[in-house]
Amino acid sequence: MLLRNTLSDYRSPLDSSDADALGVEAALAVERFLQHREGTAPTPMVSLPAVARRLGVGSIYVKDEGQRLGLGSFKALGGAYAVIQIVLELASQRWGRPVDISEWRSREVATLASGMTVTCATDGNHGRSVAQGAQLVGANCVVFVHAGVSEARCRAIARYGARIERVQGNYDDSVASASKIAAERGWIVVSDTSWLGYERIPHLVMQGYTALLREALGALPKPPTHVFIQAGVGGIAAATAAHFSLVFGNDRPFFTVVEPAQAACLLESARAGQIVQVPHDRPTVMAMLECYEPSLVAWRILTRVADAFMTVEDDEAVAMMKELAFPVDGDPAIVAGESGAVGLAGLAKVAGEPALRAEIGLDSNACVFLINTEGATDPALYEKLVGTRPEHVTG
Known part of the structure; x- marks a missing residue:
């Protein structure tokens, strides 16, 4: 399922508080902070040419947050x-x-x-x-x-x-x-989620994420044309969409938010035209994304700068975990936790549907940017889902 953004705020300027928290100056402040932290190092930008060929796109680049600051997740920054x-x-x-x-x-x-x-x-x-x-x-x-x-x-x-x-x-x-x-x-x-009257601290959390985006833009050989980012309450998706919109303006990439089908609070809010809480009657293996109501700040941002919302099923996310762990045709291996490969799962789903490809302009020239938001933060679960322990993934 892919839902195009038709909300009344779509393509409107960001709220000034959101722009201040997630723009280039804010990102530079985070970079300065990280200079005072031990263990700070850019995470890898990984190219997946074999997957790109299989999916019929020009290139795929994955920002791999699996080793960020010893925590194994982008959230170490926030x-x-x-x-x-x-x-x-x-x-x-x-x-x-x-x-x-x-x-x-x-x-x-x-x-x-x-x-x-x-x-x-x-x-x-x-x-x-x-x-x-x-x-x-x-x-x-x-x-x-x-x-x-x-x-x-x-x-x-x-x-x-x-x-x-x-x-x-x-x-x-x-x-x-x-x-x-x-x-x-x-x-x-x-x-890392916000509600009415509580925005300042979630803004700080999201501001922390901009460090990985600055790293990514410095490592990408060219600007991305498409971005698929996973979402729970929406923090990393909104931070990425906002920062890229501020950097690229009208030339920003087509931005798709990807959620678990069992916890698609952003997609259902977009469908309703307002924040809604979705039922929580079915758990999802994508544990870090199992959220049933959007963050107010993330929702406000995504109504303006997200182009589409979509869902993936548990088996689709797990299939991409396995594809990243056991690559073919020379691609490097990536350890992606159960919520880490969701952006790739969304890309694969759209790439397999000719009508959806045409709708968002996903062609053989597309440069796609993804984030592996986490490594194997629960090694036993990773082994159960992928069939091998994370330390055995090599390549």
Whole structure:
């Protein structure tokens, strides 16, 4: 299923707050922050010429976030960045002067942070990033996880010193619990989803993602013509669409948002013309994308700069995980988690339908950009789905 964007805001200018948070200047600020973090290195840009030939497009480039900052996901860039920026902003207020990013490891900042508690809800990856940011700056951290989050992912979060709180229900239930308890106890919610009256911190999280986009644009041999990006609440999709629209203007690539068929909150919102919450009666293997209501900020951005919305089934996502793990005709192998290969699954689905190819101009000259948003963040699940352990994937 592919739904073209016909919303009234389509092709309207971005809201000024969104443009400020996700433009080039904001991305440069994130780059400066990363210069002060250990382990910072650009993630690979991988070309897949054999897959491109099979799908009948000119080229496919995948930004592989599977090793980002030791967390194995693009979300390493968002939550940690937001936590440290929040601490620096509070320090600036307390001390009556601007506190620069170069001071974030100081004893004074650590003392201030030690009296703070940050919290969030997570499917796994965002919680690890928030926990890591809290550990780096010396803050306390409590992470709420829902019933579907695996013990392996909980242990990965706890390794950064966070306390784990289990919540019955789904991701949206954990978001509600985190917000309620934080309000009662004076904690700071560092969420990657937004709602009415809560946008500043999600903007910071999304701003962190722009670092990978700057890297990507520097590594691509030419501007992309098409982009397929997966979405849960919509953060990485909206950040990518917004940044590319600000960089390329009217020459921006055709942008398609790809969701699990079982959790297509953005597609159904686009169909309805307003944010809707979709039923959560069927789980999806794409655990990091199992979200049932869009982020307000992401929705506002995507109504203006996304060109189409589509869904893929679990078996289609798993098939692309396997294709990336066991490439043919000389393509390099990529370890993609169950939500990492969803953009490629969307591309493959459209490429196999002549009418859809014609509708979006996907031809033999197309240059397609994708993001492998995560590696094998749950190795046991990866082995179950792909048939081999992630460390055995080579090439």
